[in-house]
Amino acid sequence: MEGSQAIIKCLKENGINTIFGYPGGMILPLFDALSKTNDIDFILTTHEQSAAHAADGYARASGKAGVCIATSGPGATNLVTGIATAFMDSIPMVIITGQVDSSLLGKDSFQETDIFGITMPITKHNFKLQNANELIPLLRESFSLACSGRKGPVLIDIPKDFFYADVAYPAKEAEPPAAKPDADFLICAAEAINEILNSRRPVIIAGGGVIIGEAHKELLSFAEKYKIPVVSTLMGIGAFPSDHPLYMGFAGLHGRKSANYAVAEADLIIAVGSRFGDRQTGNITHYVYEKHFIHIDIDPAEIDKNVHSNIGLSGDMKTILNLLMQREPINNLNSWWQILQKHREKFAYEYTGKYDVPNIMHYISRSINKGDYVVATDVGQHQMWAAQHIRRYQPRTWFTSGGLGTMGFGLPAALGIQLYFGNEKRVIHIAGDGGIKMTGSEYYTIAALHLPIISIIINNESLGMIRQLQKVFYGARYFSCNFEYKMNYTKYIESFGIKAYTVHSMDEFVESFSDALKQKGPTALVVNIGKAFVDPMANTDARLNTFINF
């Protein structure tokens, strides 16, 4: 079978029906094969970086591998930011890059780049094909690696002549049977239960791993069984229903104060699918002070990496949480809950309806509530405000670039997410004006496909998060963060044929948003708003419950 035909067959074998990419000389044979099949929808983006983000978004929404393809040289290097984004957030992706002919390799041929070497530290694994008959076994291995264990992106680099070559298509080998927890593991789990039953002030931190490991139901039963308060990380939003009485909110550098107080005052942290990232813990010395830790993660290398845990359990999250529910609670957490209740009341945010971003986020949250909407954000101040004020009740209804913090991620990711959900759910895309200037060209693809995405652009004519960092750490010496030269975002978006609204007040926002919800196609609200600081912001030199005053 011809190489490119075999690739399409293998994509279908792995349940792939939508892929993203951009053409170029060395991958054209695969495009030719794609033109002859109806089984795979190919989505042409305006830039390879967007193709990677869109495939990433598609994977975050579906839980399956996202696939993107690009040509050698500049096509491949443009993917790099998108691959690194997926890698940091453990998102399964398979990236296929075309490479120069095998006979031209190593001669600095036209558009030759060592993408294998470049992507080695930002992929879970990568392959450089050396003979055509490896094509199918290694492509299968790419899917298997991307989607198993701690998920992640896998890149496969294919010389152009292998797309034409006659390649073998061997039968698929059976997967090895699932491993079962051994005796040592069961002892460890029993010790973990003892820790939980002996704790007075336990807190569960729900991370992105709960969503990726599809263990949200088990997490809910586990928390309810022992009546343990739950906070979530930025990536864990949606892993636990935010209207649940046990939920204390989003914790971290810009977390809700009630959540940060819960973490800071806890005597036992049960981290489920969280890797104790520095934006979650703040100052690590203060963070670990007088606390015990139970760390549950699929990746054994995460245990004891950032925080030394008393008990580390690494493996499938569902199985582990089920193991931890085998005993009845004996500890009385009433006094802990009384403290938490006081924090909750003291730090409850009062929504005044004033024209500022928290109130806008609150309005969006109330409007979409538990409806068929999902939220995709970009990176910056709006992202933190959205995380603080938009309630999420289900996993895979909140999408954001956490680990890498990639500005420009939001719009192309929203494209991939909307394509996955089709008419089932609608994407509310939230971005800042800075991010829109980075990957705004993707409005072209969104308009061309008539996707019903609603964009909320928080236009404060500045890079708000940079401004905030310069305020706090650089004596308010603002530099390269205020856009003196004005541009008209409404006209920019309208130029793609997308309905855009200009907003200057809360009334205008409410009116435009409800109109946008009625539209069948893409819309965008350009929310012109004053500069502000994201509050709270935890002090990076002290405990998580000490905050910077603006």
Next chain:
Amino acid sequence: MKHALSVLVNNQPGVLLRVVSMFSRRAFNIDSLSVGITESPKYSRITIFFSGEVHIVDQMIKQLGKIPDVAAVQLHKPEDAVYRGMTLIKVKSSANNRLDILKIAELFRARVIDVQATTLIFEITGQDEKVLAFTRLLDPYGILEIIRTGQIALERGEQTITSNKKKNSFYGKNML
């Protein structure tokens, strides 16, 4: 503290780079590196000597274990393993002092592998301390060049690196 680590890897393109870059990425300094074939044509064996705190070594072993092409990782404790490395030393000598130099070499069990009118080349194997003492004694005669191979390490007794071979499912979906 110094550590010796053996890494058994599949013979695949880029695997040495993958292992070595893991050290630089996590900010460890490699003191010595050696790569070679093994008893099985499927594998190569990499020996790395590096310095670092004990808890970091554990993290390193886990990170290396995650690389799909790594078949096994073994940490060698000094009391349970033998270490060897070879050093070649070229030293100036003339008919006047040749016998003196050869006598020193004999004490250290260094072998002469080349004799010229004005130079000698010695081969010496063994621990760092022994090599250091030997070079110190040769120094007054004028050392022209020193070259060292990476050190290698082997566990004493019947224990081999393959007894540490990870299960296929270690990093796969069946891992628990």
